Amino acid sequence: MDNTEVLMVLVTMAVATFMTRAFPFVALAGVADHPLIRRFGRLLPPMVMVVLVIYGISGMPLDQIGSVLAVASGVVATVALHCLFRHVLLSIFVGTGVYMTLIALGG
């Protein structure tokens, strides 16, 4: 595959990605202030976040009991730290550290 072909693929992806992001702004521009849209905009993010958490977890290797435990421990550590200190970086770092340590010990 030469560079021009790869560039064509990337440009195609760029156009498709921008289309998905621009769609609501083009199609629904006049109704942004509607109270219904506001309620929708406030309640959708937490729901999307639940879906993204589950998506992220389902993408992790979960084929052995050890890896399931590692993911569970990482998530529990992240939740606990964040509820205690509400420090985003700390929660993410230590949570990931717990996961990576357990994976390294188990594998």
Next chain:
Amino acid sequence: MTAWRTAFRASLPVLFGYLPLGMAFGVLFAGLDLSWWLAVVAGVIVYAGAAQFMAVGLLAAGASLPDVFLSTLLMNARHVVYGLSVLDRYPQSGALKWYLVFGLTDETYSLVTSRSIPDPVNRHAFYGWLTALNQSYWILGCGLGALLGVTFEISVAGLEFTLVALFVVLLIEQWFQIRRIEPLLVAVGISAMALWIAPDQFLILALSAAVVLLGWLVRKEDVWTTPRS
């Protein structure tokens, strides 16, 4: 505090999420024996994590352009949802609006929706910096990863958990904003169904179900209002 500083602080967790993730993409991309700078181009013009990882697979498989187009649309269809809920926060016109629209990734969306800035001038500057900073981290990660990938054989085992942790943290932040368990339970139910019906199409299925269900529920004026504390 200036918009820039507020944005920089807010963007730090994304830095630590995007740098390793962008590098993971770069390393994989370099594995295809392609020029490293093409990974940078991907970060600049596509700027979509999941889709770029998919691109590595599509490039490896030699997929046709229509296939690339369709699968990217599907993979990124969730962004339609994101746009819907930032319609009233983003500027209504101008170049900044379209850059913000272009840069509306999962993480930028999460940050934009997890805090409220009343003053529109500061708000738009904050969104602008936040989007630009996040994209610069991503581009840096893609480039570094591709450079490393063409130089060494490296493993990033376990680092991908950063993203799970980031989403978990952002979910907790959302919880502090709404303090209602019902929408979260509905989302768990929808996700379970989507995982059961079509795990390969999980994101698009779960997100469209969430949009349809919530669209139906919000017609009631008092649905899931946040209790005053």
